[in-house]
Amino acid sequence: MKNLFLLLFGILFCVNLFSQTIDYANFDYSLYEKKVLEKINNYRISIGLKSLYTSNTLKNFTSVKTSTQNSIQDKAFHLKADDTNDTINRKLYDELFNITKGKCGVKEPSSVFINEGYGEIISVVNGKYDTYDVLANDVLNAWLSSPNHKKIIETKFVNLDNFAGLISCSAKISKSGKLYTVVNFVSVSNF
Numbered sequence: 001m002k003n004l005f006l007l008l009f010g011i012l013f014c015v016n017l018f019s020q021t022i023d024y025a026n027f028d029y030s031l032y033e034k035k036v037l038e039k040i041n042n043y044r045i046s047i048g049l050k051s052l053y054t055s056n057t058l059k060n061f062t063s064v065k066t067s068t069q070n071s072i073q074d075k076a077f078h079l080k081a082d083d084t085n086d087t088i089n090r091k092l093y094d095e096l097f098n099i100t101k102g103k104c105g106v107k108e109p110s111s112v113f114i115n116e117g118y119g120e121i122i123s124v125v126n127g128k129y130d131t132y133d134v135l136a137n138d139v140l141n142a143w144l145s146s147p148n149h150k151k152i153i154e155t156k157f158v159n160l161d162n163f164a165g166l167i168s169c170s171a172k173i174s175k176s177g178k179l180y181t182v183v184n185f186v187s188v189s190n191f
Contacts, residue, residue: 020132024173028132033169035136036181040153040167043140052157052167052185053099057091059168062118062184070122070180071172081118081184089114092188096166104163109190115160117186119152125179139181152185159189 020031041051066079082088093112096104121143129135143149157165165187173179 022129022132022135024128024177027173029171032132032136032171032181035132036139036169036171036183037167039136039140040183043144043153047154049154049156050158050164052165053096055092055095055166055168055186057088057095058166058184058186059170061088061091062120063168063170063182066120066122066184067170067172067180067182070124070182071174071178074174074176074178076122076124076180078120078122081120083114083118086112089188092166092186093190096163096188100163104159105161105190111191113189115187115189116155116157116165117188119155119157119185121149121152121183123179123181125181126177135179155185157185157187159187161189 020028022028037054045051062079062081069079070076089112092114093105093109097107123139123142125135125139129138143153157167159165165185167183167185169181169183171179171181
């Protein structure tokens with residue numbers, strides 16, 4: 001009987017841990033954003049593409065700005081990212097260099113540039129979901145049902161040496177209760 005109780009407790013614990021019910025009064029943006037990136041990377045791997053590295057630089061430079069403006073204005077639109085901004089490009093490269101422990105290139109390249117990027121996809125969800133997992137799944141499925149969004153998700157986003165690029169996600173809820181999710185993709189190369 002004790003073993004049966006422990007087994008049932010373990011199952012309930014795992015179900016609760018992985019399903020994580022959404023409390024919209026205390027929405028866990030970080031958890032949701034991680035789930036979205038996990039779903040995208042799992043999909044990419046399933047079709048033979050590389051998993052992308054999560055980038056705080058890309059998130060702060062693009063995703064947060066777009067999701068914030070979308071939620072404030074309560075409409076979906078893309079902001080223009082400057083792919084020739086040498087300062088940001090260098091920060092992206094340095095972040096990738098650190099994440100990969102130097103495997104993606106050299107510490108002090110003479111030139112850094114964006115070779116595939118600032119791909120951006122936006123989702124607007126108006127409604128309530130029970131769990132973060134189901135919400136992230138539905139958002140990914142909606143993107144995959146849209147040819148333009150699917151094309152961005154399925155872009156290689158690798159550097160000139162075929163090394164995986166960067167991805168970021170930011171989500172914000174507007175005053176009207178709509179959830180704006182922004183995902184950005186980029187690959188950065190060097191000479």
